[in-house]
Structures are given as structure tokens and as C-alpha cells.
Amino acid sequence: xxxxxxxxxxxxxxxxxxxxxxxxxxxxxxxxxxxxxxxxxxxxxxxxxxxxxxxxxxxxxxxxxxxxxxxxxxxxxxxxxxxxxxxxxxxxxxxxxxxxxxxxxxxxxxxxxxxxxxxxxxxxxxxxxxxxxxxxxxxx
Amino acid sequence: xxxxxxxxxxxxxxxxxxxxxxxxxxxxxxxxxxxxxxxxxxxxxxxxxxxxxxxxxxxxxxxxxxxxxxxxxxxxxxxxxxxxxxxxxxxxxxxxxxxxxxxxxxxxxxxxxxxxxxxxxxxxxxxxxxxxxxxxxxxxxxxxxxxxxxxxxxxxxxxxxxxxxxxxxxxxxxxxxxxxxxxxxxxxxxxxxxxxxxxxxxxxxxxxxxxxxxxxxxxxxxxxxxxxxxxxxxxxxxxxxxxxxxxxxxxxxxxxxxxxxxxxxxxxxxxxxxxxxxxxxxxxxxxxxxxxxxxxxxxxxxxxxxxxxxxxxxxxxxxxxxxxxxxxxxxxxxxxxxxxxxxxxxxxxxxxxxxxxxxxxxxxxxxxxxxxxxxxxxxxxxxxxxxxxxxxxxxxxxxxxxxxxxxxxxxxxxxxxxxxxxxxxxxxxxxxxxxxxxxxxxxxxxxxxxxxxxxxxxxxxxxxxxxxxxxxxxxxxxxxxxxxxxxxxxxxxxxxxxxxxxxxxxxxxxxxxxxxxxxxxxxxxxxxxxxxxxxxx
Numbered sequence: 290x291x292x293x294x295x296x297x298x299x300x301x302x303x304x305x306x307x308x309x310x311x312x313x314x315x316x317x318x319x320x321x322x323x324x325x326x327x328x329x330x331x332x333x334x335x336x337x338x339x340x341x342x343x344x345x346x347x348x349x350x351x352x353x354x355x356x357x358x359x360x361x362x363x364x365x366x367x368x369x370x371x372x373x374x375x376x377x378x379x380x381x382x383x384x385x386x387x388x389x390x391x392x393x394x395x396x397x398x399x400x401x402x403x404x405x406x407x408x409x410x411x412x413x414x415x416x417x418x419x420x421x422x423x424x425x426x427x428x429x
Numbered sequence: 430x431x432x433x434x435x436x437x438x439x440x441x442x443x444x445x446x447x448x449x450x451x452x453x454x455x456x457x458x459x460x461x462x463x464x465x466x467x468x469x470x471x472x473x474x475x476x477x478x479x480x481x482x483x484x485x486x487x488x489x490x491x492x493x494x495x496x497x498x499x500x501x502x503x504x505x506x507x508x509x510x511x512x513x514x515x516x517x518x519x520x521x522x523x524x525x526x527x528x529x530x531x532x533x534x535x536x537x538x539x540x541x542x543x544x545x546x547x548x549x550x551x552x553x554x555x556x557x558x559x560x561x562x563x564x565x566x567x568x569x570x571x572x573x574x575x576x577x578x579x580x581x582x583x584x585x586x587x588x589x590x591x592x593x594x595x596x597x598x599x600x601x602x603x604x605x606x607x608x609x610x611x612x613x614x615x616x617x618x619x620x621x622x623x624x625x626x627x628x629x630x631x632x633x634x635x636x637x638x639x640x641x642x643x644x645x646x647x648x649x650x651x652x653x654x655x656x657x658x659x660x661x662x663x664x665x666x667x668x669x670x671x672x673x674x675x676x677x678x679x680x681x682x683x684x685x686x687x688x689x690x691x692x693x694x695x696x697x698x699x700x701x702x703x704x705x706x707x708x709x710x711x712x713x714x715x716x717x718x719x720x721x722x723x724x725x726x727x728x729x730x731x732x733x734x735x736x737x738x739x740x741x742x743x744x745x746x747x748x749x750x751x752x753x754x755x756x757x758x759x760x761x762x763x764x765x766x767x768x769x770x771x772x773x774x775x776x777x778x779x780x781x782x783x784x785x786x787x788x789x790x791x792x793x794x795x796x797x798x799x800x801x802x803x804x805x806x807x808x809x810x811x812x813x814x815x816x817x818x819x820x821x822x823x824x825x826x827x828x829x830x831x832x833x834x835x836x837x838x839x840x841x842x843x844x845x846x847x848x849x850x851x852x853x854x855x856x857x858x859x860x861x862x863x864x865x866x867x868x869x870x871x872x873x874x875x876x877x878x879x880x881x882x883x884x885x886x887x888x889x890x891x892x893x894x895x896x897x898x899x900x901x902x903x904x905x906x907x908x909x910x911x912x913x914x915x916x917x918x919x920x921x922x923x924x925x926x927x928x929x930x931x932x933x934x935x936x937x938x939x940x941x942x943x944x945x946x947x948x949x950x951x952x953x954x955x956x957x958x959x960x961x962x963x964x965x966x
Contacts, residue, residue, distance in 0.1 A: 307524035307540050309613025312653050315853040316860050319966060332962040333613045334528070336536065358524060359779075359891060363539030389778060389888060407744035407777055408873070410864055 296327075298422055300351040303331045303340040305368070308358035313386055317355065320411035326351075326418070337364060341371035344380065350422050352380055357387040365399050372400070381422045385409060430867060443701040445658035447821050453813035461820035466711040470806045472726075473718065474711035476819065477807040478765040479730040484803035488516075489761070490768040491793050492569060492734065493786050496521035496546035498895045499902070500557035503546040507561060509783060513790055518561070519569045519770055521545030521780070522579070527614040529575040529950030532899040541896040544780055545571075548579070549903045549945045554586040563587055569600040569644070569734070569768075574616035576603035577625045578949050581936045584637055600641040600690060603629055606667045607646045609843045609960070610852060611653030616950060619844050621957040625932070627674035632933035634685050643671060644690045644734065651694040652740045654856025657701055658822055661709040662829035663848070664691060665716060666839040672721065682721040686728035693733055695757045695764075696741025703809055704818035706735060706764035712823050735766035742777050746872035748884045750774035755792050762802040763809055769793055779889045846963030854966070903945065910943040918942045919952040926956040 302318045304311060311333060318330045329347055331340065344352050352372070356364065361384060372378050384396060385405035393404045403417050434440035441449040450457065458464065466474050471481030480486065493510060495518070496503045507518055522545040525537035531549050532541045541547045546557060558568070572579040580601045587597050605622040608615045615622065626643060633642040647664035655663065668689060675685055693709075695702055714729035723729055738757040742750045751774045761769045771789040773781035781789070796802040809815045833839055842848040862868040869875055918939035925932045932953070939949055 307528050307530075307536065307614075309524070309527075309608070311613055312611070312853065312856050315966070316857045319854070319857040320860075322966070330964055330966075332964050334536075358540070359543050360539040387778065391888075411860065412864075 297325055298351065298418060299327045299329070299347060299349045300353055300418065301329050301331065301340065301344050301347065301349045302353045302355065303335050303343075304333045305335060305337070305340065305354050305356055305364045306358070306360045307334055308356060308360070309333055310357040310386075311355070313357065314355035317353070317385060317411065317414060320415060321418070324415040324419075326415075337368040337371055340368060341375050341377065344372070344377055345375045350380060351418055352377070352382045354384040355386045356384060359387070361386070361388060362392060362395060362399075365396060365401065369400050381418065383414070383417070385414065430862070443698050443818075444656045445701060445705075445822060445825055446656065447658075447701075447818065447825060449818075453817050455813060457817045458813055458820070461817045462824070463820075464816070466820070466823065467810065467816070468711075473729060474714040475730060476707050476711040477810055479710065479732065479767075481806075483765060483806040484762070484797070485806065488797045488803050489766050489793075490517040490567065491515050491790060492517035492519040492768050492770045493773075493781075493789055494519045494521050494571065494770050495781070495786060496557075497523075497544070497780055497889065498542040498546065498892070499899050500546055500548070500553040502542075502895075504557050504559055504561075506783070506786075507557070510786065510790065511561070511566060513787055514794060515790055517567045517569065517768065520557075520571060522570075522572055523547045524614070526579070526946055527572060527574060529578075529616045529946055529954075531945050531947030532896065532903055534947055538896075541899050543891055547895070547899045548582070549899070549947070550906045550943045551582050551585055551940050552902070552906050552943065554582045555589070558586060563590070563592055563597065563599070567598045567600070569602070571602045573602055573605055573608045573612070574614045574622075575946055575950060576601050576605075577629050577933060577936055578940070578946055580629055580633070580640075580642060581933065581940045584640070585937060585940045594637045594640075596639055597637055598639045598641075600644050601629070602646065602692065603643045604646045604667065604692075606670060606839060606843055607649050607664075610663075610849055611649040612646075615960045617954060617957040618960045619840060621926075621953075622960070623670060623674055623840065624929075625953075626671050627678065628931045628933050630671065630675050630685050630688075631678060631680060631931055633688065634680065638688070641688045641690045641732075643668075643688075644692045645671070646692040648692045648694045648737055650852060651696075652737075654852045654854070654859060656855070657694075657697055657705045658825040659829055660694060661705055661712075662826040662833070663839065664693070665709075665713060665826070666830055666833045668713075669716070669720075670838070670840050676721075682717065682723045683725040683728050686717055686721070686723055687725060687730070689732075690767075691731060691733040693735045694737055694740065695735050695760045696738040696753070699756065699760050699763075700815060700818055701822070702760045703763050704815055704822045706733075706766070707807075707815070707819045708823035708826060710765070712826055732767050734768035734770060735761040735764055736768070736770040737772050739772040739776055742772055742774070743870065743872050744777045746878060746883060747774055747777060747886050749872055750777070751788060751792070754789060755795070758792050758796055759800075759802075762796050765807060775886045778886045782887055782889055784887070844963075846965035849963070850965040906943050907945075914942045915939070915944045915948070918944055919948055922949060922952040923955050926953055
């Protein structure tokens, strides 16, 4: 990933809404850093607007969300509109946390590329990003 | 953790980093400090329990965490739990309430009533506790960032119903320092946040002296990744920070220390946990007696809710969490907790259904009714293993507290994110150890089943209709109240905050005028500003 001429994959790890559970977001951030990605962890309580703006400003390759308090669907619906508006709809968009099985299809329909419920191994997330993110990241 | 020792044999260490030997004898107890700190139940240093007869006189309070939707629905769940033998209430608030937002705030969209009860004004408390005898059933409010406001609401509601505040019992969580480390429902910056905790302690000591305004939580720091010895040591460091705040205002330790309480976690190794609680009781007693010169033995009591265990529960094979919960409850009972709540088996997925909450309640009732847990005090006392581990855990906690002091104290470590980074780094190591199998977890890294063989968990239903009901109710309260009076009261809150006065009297007046959680929070944030999270790995 960090071979010559390439820059590392840049990932935003965002905490949507009012949810305060940040253990998972921080653990995943560490795992992504150890895998050689550049990680920007947003901290708690971010609005859809703040996450979309950060993704735009940072030129993120991957937008990741961590949600454990149940409000993922209304949040992702709002964020989807903003990602489209900012021209970010092609970016890899993933979510993890406490995401019930019955919500996975709806999240995919909204536009999420990957849904990682509790019990997912850290390397699965790393491998998913490596396999699905646009592989040719030239140094800008 | 189990490793290969230098001699080729098994080397076992517990999560707190203490070696576990293959067998314990009187010599081990002696080597670890002997029986110096054990004493008698109900006597300093209280290792064996804060009361002489413990559960023989009265079983622990059973206080399942509950609350969702609007106050009317929550009132129904409260009554259901009480009908099923629950002896206290433990109120869950939605995230808007916990972060000081009204139900009609744009940031509250999709969150109203979702993980707890929505509360905007005193009217909501009047509905939620309607028909519940507040002398018979003590109420614990799981509220932190907005605790000063919600405590005032509880006191105002009780007063309105004719209860004498001088006799009113109850608890608020109100431990903001741990919110910065884990759980995350902070609002204001660190210093005014600690000042607000001090305000509630000072106000309650004078006006509601039987009310416990703070329950210091090692619990959530443990959930965030620290080990059991650190959990208790950090909680004591936090409690000292609050004590120092009010002592600096001129309060005497015996005026408030007897109303400080604690909230600890119970997942993990049974013997390490029991030793943690026994050790912690004597260490806290020693701190309050020797460092703070308390004279009243009640000031030295480590009163606690010991329960939960969410961090130990698993998504995988969720029904096995019922058995985990039963062992956790046993740990709590063997540890002399005053109050117990259990995470329900479905909590890795959803907030508990009526059914799963009842299973948790029955788990505790099995211990009191069938397993003999209320017959004799501190039944594990005298075990060479437990006594040795108790001595070693106490020594370990003292070392950790000294490390915190050497780093400038817990407030400084919270302020720059040092403690948050340390704890989350440990959570990462633990996740890797579980993934590699080095730390065994049934159903996760051993004894797995295929996904299709997993038991289906029933989900708590969330309805957007609740938001509408709540915002309509809020609009009605706003239309009916005296707007000028509310404006005056809110201005007084800001003025007292600016003058560094105790803001509780002004908050009480505003609550009684039906000011909302969001309005009162803004009156404070206009002066204090908001916390900015240090991001540090």
C-alpha cells in the first residue's frame, strides 16, 4: 500500500449521531493504521454534514461509520444525500457496530458497500477495503 | 492468559496481571500480607462487607436498567418490573436527554426514545413516576452530562408529590469524568463539568441528605478496555477528584462521603472479581479514613451497584449470555454488592425486551431464593486463594493509583486524552487476543456454531411515532407555561454559572417553571462552552 508512487489508502472512521460507544471505532481505527492505512477518526457526535465535509476536505478513499445505538438507518439516509451532492458517492462506504441482520439489505440499498456486524474480525475489514477500494491511488 | 512458563509448565496470569498459582496455602496468604485487612463484617476496613449481617438482613436491591420511548411507555415497563419483584428502578434516558438536547432538536432526529426514555421537562418525570411509591422503590437515574438538571427534576417531582426531601433516597450516576474516558455523554469542558458534579454534591448534602448524587463508575472504563484492578483504581482516583472539589469549597468529608456510591462491572474471572471487590472495600475505607480524615464509619463504606457485565456478553450464541449472566450475578452476590443489575442476554443486539428483562430478574431471584446467597456473610472468606488474591489486588490498585498521581492526576490524564488512549489501546490488544484465541471466549473463538444454528434474538421495536408524541407533548408544555418566568429562570442559571455560584438553586427554579433540558443546557453552555474531544491513539 505504501510502495513507491502510491499514497496510503485514506479512511475516515466516523461516529454518527449521539451514540457514545467508541471502543469499536477506536479498535478498528488501530487495526486499519496497523494495516498501513491513513486513518482519520472523527471523535463522537458527528452530523451527516460534518462527516461528508470531512470526507470531501480530506479526499478520503473510504468512509467508515461505527454505530451502536440504533439510529444508523435515518443517519445513513441523510448522509447519502450529502455524499451524492459532494460527488462522493463512488467512494467506498462501510458501516460496523450493532447492526441487526434485518437492516443489512436496507443499508446496501441506501448505498453502503459493506456492513460489518458485531463479531466481525478486524482483518475482514482490512481485506474488504483492500479488495474493494480503487487500487490505483497515485500521489496527488 | 495461559502461557508456557520458563520451567516448561503452565504460567497463568489473571487480567489484572497477577500470577495465579496452582495451589494456595496459608503461607501464600501470609506472604501477601496476611489477614491484616480482613476484620469483621460491618467493621473497618469492611473487606467482608459494609454491614454486619449483609443479605441475611436484606437482599441486594434488584434494579434492572429500563426506559424507552416516551414517559408513559416507560411508566408501564417500570410497573411491570415492580410487579415481577424488582425492588428498585434504574432509569435509561435517550441520547438526546443524556446530551442535553430537546426532542425537537435537529441533532435528536432518529434518537428520540430509542435507547431510553425521552425527557424534556418536569412534565415527563411526573408521567414516568406516576403511581410509583418513591419511598418503597428507590430510583437510580443513569444520567451524566445533564445530571444536574435531571437530579433537580427528580427532586422537584418528589417535592410536588409531597415527599420530604430530607428523607428522599435515590441515586444519580452523575460521574462525568468516566464519560470522557468511555460512554461519551459529555457536554461541557472538563473543569465546569467537574464543578457541576461538585454543585450537586453540595446541594444534595444540604437539601436532600439521603440522596446519593454521584455513583462513581469503574464500570464503563472496564467496558472501554481497562483491567479489573485498573477499573477500581481509576474509579477511586475519580472519586477523589470530586471529593477534592467540594472540600476546596469548605465542605467536611463526613458531610458528603457517606452519600458517594459506586458502580462496578462483574464480567471476567470469578475469583479475580470477588477479590477485586473485597480489596476495593478496604482500600476505599483506608483512603477516606487516612487521607481524608473521616470519622464517621459510614463515610468509609464502599456502597456499590455491581452488575452489568455487557463487555463479557457476545453476539455469538446469544442465549449462552443467560448463563454468563447467572455466573456474573453469582460473582456480585459473593462480593457483597448493595445493588445488582444484569445486562440481559440480548443486549449485544438491542435494548431488552420485557421477556429478557424478566429472565435477568429471575436470575437474581434464583440466587436469593434457591441458592442460599442470603444466609451467611462473605462466604468465600478464609479461602487461601481468595484471601491471597484480595491482598494482591489491593496492592495492585494502590500501585495504579500512585501511577495516576505521578502522571498529574486523573483530571489531567482525561483532559489531554492520555487515559482514553491507554484504555483503548488495551481494548485493541484484547480484541487481538480474542481473535487469536489467546484469550478464550466461548462461541467466539472456541465452540462456535454455524450462523444458521444461532438462536434468533427478538428485537425491541422502535417507532418514529414516539418522536411525534414526545415533540407534541413538548410543544404543549411550552404553550402552557409562563414564558417570562422561564426566561428569568434561564438568565439566572447563566448568571450563577458566570459568577461561579452553585447553579443548583437556579436549576431547581427553572425546572419548576417547566424549562426544558435543552434550554437549561444552553443556559449553561452559553457560559461554559462545549467539550472538545482530544483525539489520541
